[in-house]
Amino acid sequence: MSKIIGIPLWTHSDVVRRQETNNSFVEKLISLNAIPLMYPQQPDDRSVDEFINRIDGLILTGGADVSTVLYKEEMSNELQETQYHRDLVEMKILKKAVEKQIPIFGVCRGLQLINVFFGGTLYQDIYSQFDNPFLHSDKNNKGYEYHHMIETKEGSILRKVLGERDYVNSIHHQAIKDLGQGLKVTAKASDKMIEGIEHESLPIFATQFHPELDKYNEKYIDIFKAFLEMIK
Template identity: 30%
Template sequence: MKPRIGLSVNYEEKGPGKVGAYLGADYTDGIYAAGGLPFVLPLTDERAWIEDLADELDGLLLTGGDDIDPSYFGQEPLLGLGQVTPLRDAMEFQLFAAMRARQKPIFGICRGVQVMNAALGGTLYQDLPREFQGTLQHSQKAPRQHTAHAVEVVSGTLLAKIVEIESLPVNTYHHQAVRDLAPGCVATAHSRDGLVEAIECPSDRFTLGVQWHPENLWRKHTSHFRLFTAFTEAAAARRKAAQKESVFVREEK
């Protein structure tokens, strides 16, 4: 059976008791093309529900979307902060912790890498134009399939092994980013102006996040498709290991 990959969703309130959830098809298409079975996750902050999801899923893809409430990284809202979605924040931070406690693969894209860093004790730039004196345009005005700038990949990292290229062309659609790196994480790619573009947790089996949007690039760029295949393969391996462990426990009984 294909590994079951949960994907977080964007949402907006449509009125009292009405919430609209949505997710770009490039995410689910990429997971399925890479050998996974995508599941678009419900929005909930109920702990028991989140724990059940973590038990059943083989991997978690934290997708792009709205800004993160700065209280999650010890700050108050600053000028330039965009729309925050409290229910999504609550769910993703809890589900990230639950999946990581089970040592299940986690892949973060754009907002997803920011959730990972904040959840592990790092901080974020709330608004790059106001807080980061870089030279590159990090929110490109071009089609999403267009590569705008390159990121330099750190050799010897999980990311380097996956993409197999030192200077990787990426697209870029963000105004927030990793600021102070979380303890236990390493930066595995940077833009030319010094911004962190990818992080990973070396002590984990697969906890990797990227600031760009490979879901828009995987159809034409092999290196970006490898991110999806490496993630789904890690989820498949975790599923297989869990099944073997279950068989061993039954035999012991």
């Protein structure tokens, strides 16, 4: 039977308000015989509960900066667009998924949101707050370009998939500062920036890079396979 994977949508404000997602996640899941189930950016408890009851796994995708309200910091001048309503909806979904021990995979902003959920904090802007960072933002805005090497931790999901070291793409200007409770680091860039995490006891892992954009790395599909294998 196909596994149903929940993906919260985000709201794009234009002439018409739209709900969106990154189609690369949809394509990856379908290629692996999983069924993506989208959830609109609505905080209604009944709807969230119904969504949680129907999914086997949850993916939290990239996007706008996480609101500093969630980790109790004042906004820096380098903070970019935030979507507080999206934060609240996804935190509600994340809380219920954690309570049911539903496997969770976070990507980029998803990693950051997971870290904040467990009490961690973020660098609001790595280029002004992190010591000598590499370029972590794709200047060509293509997403699949390689940017830097990561080193994975022995015994981690990323070590199993990528090996000890591999190049990854990079499209972020925020990153984990203080690690959340119960989380462990599973990958770092050579500049010491955190690129992967797992939970010590719950079926949760996340990447700061973007395995859904796999034009130049065929191993990335195996990260999605590893996520689906977490679902019993």
